[in-house]
Amino acid sequence: MNEPEQVDLVVIGAGMSGLRAASVAARSLRVLVLEKLDEVGGSARLSAGMFWLPPTMAAYDEHVPHGDRRLAAAVLAAYDDEVAQIRASGVFVAEEPHRQVMGWGRGYSTDIRPYLLHMRDQLIARGGTVLTDAGVTEVERRGGHFLVRFERGGAVAQVVASAVVLATGGFQGSAALRAELLPQVGPDILVRSNPGSRGDGLRFGRSLGAAEAGDTGSFYGHLIPHPIASWSPEQFFHYSIYFSSHAVLVVADGRRVSDESRGDELLNQDLAGVPGMRGFVIFDESVRSSHALSEPFPNFVSLDRLRYAMDAGARHAVAPTFEELADRLAGFGVDREQLLRTLRGDTTRSFLASRLERAPLPEAGQLAELRTPPYYALEVQPSITFTMGGLAVDTTARVLGGDGAPIPGLYAIGCDIGGLSSYGYAGGLAPAHITGTAAGRDAVRYVHSGSAPGAAVG
Template identity: 40%
Template sequence: MDAETVDLLVIGGGMAGLSAAARVAAEGGSVVLVEKAERTGGSARFAGFVWTTPTVEDMRRVNPDGDPELAAALVAGFADGVAWIRSLGVECRPPVPVLGFGRGHQVDTNHYLDACERMLRDRGQEVLTATRTHSLVTENGVVKGADCLLPDGSRRRIEAGWTLLATGGFQGDPSLRAERIHPQAEDIGLRANPHSRGDGLALGRAAGAAFGRQDAGFYGHLMPAGVSLSDPARFVDLALYYSEHALLFDTTGERFVDETAGDHLTAMALLERPEARGLLVADAGVHREWISASYVEGIPGVNKFQLCHRAGARSAVADSLEDFASMPEEWGYPGTTIRDRISQFNATMRANGATTPGRLLDRRPLDEPPFYVLEAAPAITFTFEGLLIDARAHALSADSGGRHPVPGLLAAGADAGGLYRRAYAGGLAPALVFGLAAARTALTETPAAVGR
């Protein structure tokens, strides 16, 4: 096998991997990037906003159980990450509010990802696509690169001072979803690329890296149940962001979550309910102000209900609450119970009373007919559980209980865990920030000096 040594070997060519590789190349380092898909970019090609919380205090409020060191590093590194994007000639539009607690920039992510790859090639660095990583190379507990399988079936060893795992998590593997997230997660929709199947996590664990808490959860959205997500254009078009202003009922006819906390949290909650499906109910006011309106400033609004109906989703428009009693039996929901629950909810909201589950951010009654009814199900974008890292993107060792790094090994993006636990404050931003942190580590630290 051919042998070579580079400053950084990057396994995975998404947001984290390309950011790290391009930064190393920009600063005169040597790098090889390995991507198993035919094209780099991963799921970042389907995203358009780089954002997180503006302050550490905001992050602690919305993500109280996440690693505080990683949370602080994300907030502190965000501005530098945006500056790096702009340094490549990629426009970051003026900052806007996101999800009510965040702030970020609309970015042409495809332009950014392509600019990173172009920088690598222009600087004479290698980008190997359709190439699989067979195993990491270790010597006396130090990771020194990887053995890779090229498209022609031959094996190539790439030796490196540092190796970065950035393969995007395990959301593309149904069996891992069932094992690590929830048994019903095996069958949920995938609103991401299909190639992120836990490769980086398996490589890291084989090298002694620590894996994070199993109950960390995932980032995803409510989508229309039973509608294919094979077309990536549907990932955003059919996402039911308006659920934060609607009511969601499970197959027993009960509300089970404060919908106003955020669609991304509601998706996790629905996964754990019977059959992982539910009815989303909105009234004419929600339709007017949210279903057809822009979710984030700068993004044109589309009529989500109409799009879902045309896509074949189970949906209906009820002229009155009494119509719920005539809900088709084959839907599998107790329509009369749901009607009564909506009436009780409305009465409580008019009296400014307390409801269970709570209703923190939007306490308006849903009493303006007609009512828009749509069956929803959770779909996953990326996983929160991954290899434990520190703020410099070192993968932490299992033998040390996550206290010391595995020499030579880094992780970023969805291969890195610990940042979020059943909470979310941006996906592209952590990939960017910790990808750049991995680049700094590769350029300034010696693996031999990093002990277990």
């Protein structure tokens, strides 16, 4: 496919948010999408397709108390209309919403892969271009335009654009940015996302004077068994310990780190803040035979997660009493006597978890989940799917500069935006789609308003 030399809009990243922004803008702009990987879809094509959000602002405030309410209100207001638009594409969208996503969210199951291809095809039908294997390396401001450099087929190419959308999916894949912005997390954390999202959007934004927003120390992911023989995208769901909210999580000193009942995505972040990032989820037979077998929401993967982990080589123990379980875990380096005190009601937080100010203390009530022997212990480690901090934007996805004013022609969407989720997780696909719509529409307004200079790049 030929590479255009000048376009109205370059979208960097062909995942959920980028494809949406591009297909919306292509109604009236010349749009080029550049995708680093050899196929479109980003993490969205690996996802479960649950298009969900907090049901109300009150629920958002409760579950994401440090989040950006201004962004949340804008995203929630657009949600029903965006669901209707996905449904209108002809792709499967469940008739009824599921009301327990992550235990509290409201969302519709969607057939996400066909929908991503639908957006790509719609973009092309509207005259847009998508280049895969085209990783952007640099975005420069030149005379009011943007000069976008990218690598393709071993060569460096460039395109001039009036506006640019950063849709690169977060910085989880960059060890350097994790070390800078997530210093509490060890360098060997498992990355549970597409391999292309390495913080390029954040770097480009920084180089153009963007401000940052949100808690860069927060991220979404799930607990994963440890050790495991292999780690590939097809296994992400199979390994995820969604049921840990029905377990207790102990670390080497035999103590718990936080209140497990809030959800695996929070426990995952808590364990990442413990030096060494290893712990054991302990649960009973009734949890193993129910929550550990069931799918976390409809149209998902239902399997025996403990069996899958054991077959992959994860350290585990099964015992008929707390004493025998403690004997087994002592063999794995866990403090036996303290573990027994913990299982009998001691809720003192682990001294290894000293950096977890934001996580609520362990609750004695959670121990009621441990009532039916045998008892199981499974070693776990954290993983990172996307980062929650990122670029500062307004509600039309315009990137804000250090002075708080929008940087003309520059947008950020999806996981390149900071602050909507903040320790608490407020959804991935729906915020990406909705911010993509906002950026696509505003880019049309920007380019047609004449705000974008018409001069060629010097």
